[in-house]
Amino acid sequence: MIKRIVLGMIMLTLLSSCVSKKIYNDLENKYTDLKKENRLIADENDELHKANAEFDSVNKALMAELDMVKADRAKLQADCTATSNNLKALQDSYAALERNSNDALENNMAKNRELLTQLDSKEKSLAAEQDRLNKLNAELASNTKRLNELESMIAAKDAAMKKLKDTLSKALNAFEGKGLTVEQKNGKVYVSMENKLLFQTGSWAVGSEGRRAVVEVGKVLAQNPDITVLIEGHTDNDKILGNIGGGIESNWDLSTKRATAIVNILAENAGIKKQNLTAAGRGEFAPILSNDSPEGKAKNRRIEIILTPKLDEISKMLNEF
Template sequence: MKAKIWISGAAIALTLTGCVSSKVHQELQSKYDELAAEHDNLLAENEECDASLTEAKAMLERCIEDRDQLVSDTIAQNRTVRRLRGNYDDLNKNYQFLLENNNTMLAENARENRELLDRMEDLQQRLEGKEDSLRIEQDRLAALSVQLQSREKRVNELESVIARQDSIVQYVQQKVSDALLGFEGKGLTVEMKNGQVYVSLENRLLFASGSWTVEQEGKNALTELAKVLAENPDIKIMVEGHTDDDAYRGSGQVRDNWDLSVMRATSVVKILQQNQGIDPQRITAAGRGEHLPVADNDSAEGKAKNRRIEVILTPDLGELVDLIGSMR
């Protein structure tokens, strides 16, 4: 479930454009958190739907038991009616006999017959009422069954879409890993987390200190990555620039780590886009500065890990979002 939450969060993050100031970044981060919370709510609603489905199934079983009981009661009532009709016939015979022998007994039997007839009519009315209730319950069960089938179908569709998205992510991870195998041990790692593929390239593979110009070996790695991305047009691409917490000492338009991280991310985006003609609408460049470290900045090794470019690959979540929306 956590992986699904991050899939929706990443889909929303992909709609963002590159950041150029702390204020804009904070606003985008706030929007990201709001949308992530909304996605959590959607998943919670999906869980409530699953609970409702389970409850409805239990209700259906109870209704079936009630229906069976009504059928059993109906059979018993029919037996009672048949028995009473037999009694009625017997009483009629006795009535004829007593009519010939005793007017007093005739009157008594007539009264008893009337009472039996009243009971029979009452039982008949009750039986007809039970039959009407049974028909109404059967109609309700049929409607409930249709609703359950529709809900189960949408749940199955949702699970199928999620399985396809996971399969796509695993396939892309393998393709990227194979394409960049020659760069292992040179500051490049490929991993899958939160339903996305993360390609992390340390700055020592890409940039000289304080520079945002990609060096040749970095261009080679990005060229191989671009080939895989060009073969998978449904994959969305987020390029994030990261720095350590050392203050930027350069001059010119780049004034701090925010600016430097954005410039580096943009440089990588341009190489990916220009190398294989990848649709620019698929790519987003973002600068994180020193604000999202993966290690502490107290050591040279930690600082080196924090100075990096992360290329985050996410499958197209449009079908998943549409399906979740249809279940609300």
């Protein structure tokens, strides 16, 4: 009974409070900055995938050029062999003609000189192609080594994120079946919490059980200081009516406040680098199910904590190709 009275007083206080225009504008500006930062991170991820695709294309082109050079080298070797055979035949003919005619001897000598010139030219061309082939082989070996290093780094990042996902799943095992899921996809780890675990309708105040779940996430993040953390707030498509929650004007506003509330709880952990935390409100515009049913709306009302590894070393290596 006492708890209900206290809760009622708190709700009255929240309903009577009013967020000033300045605070709202500050929040709106922060939201815009966070949205830009989120877009930059997505663009960076797209650039990494694009750079990796460009490297594959360059590598394939080098392999194709290497095959062409090998074919040209084989042709030059065949031409050289044929020329050498012709030279031998002409030398034999020269020896026979020398015995019979000085004029024929002069003609054969001229032909021999021409063939020797051709042979020398072929040998120089073959040497040049061999040198080019050696350079291509060296470049291919260097690129292959860097590709292997890049693949090893990516594999290590994936293994680290899998370990992080397993650690989070174990730490949050007590909340299984209460609207909390942990999954790994696209090189990131996603911790999704439905609003039924975190918030009351129209409120951004985190309940006691939801707070415990967020604190557990914070403990794991404190052990992984190099992880970038994006907290996204999501709502269903129900419009905000009246003065719900003390002045919330839209689903954008509500989702941003809820994301910020989660950031504030995580920031209480001294082991978490505050510069790695970002709050973003997505409103109703990133649903995971249709809002045509109560079940779909319940799934869409959620907080997503998106954990991303630092990709500085991988980006630097891709720029070297």
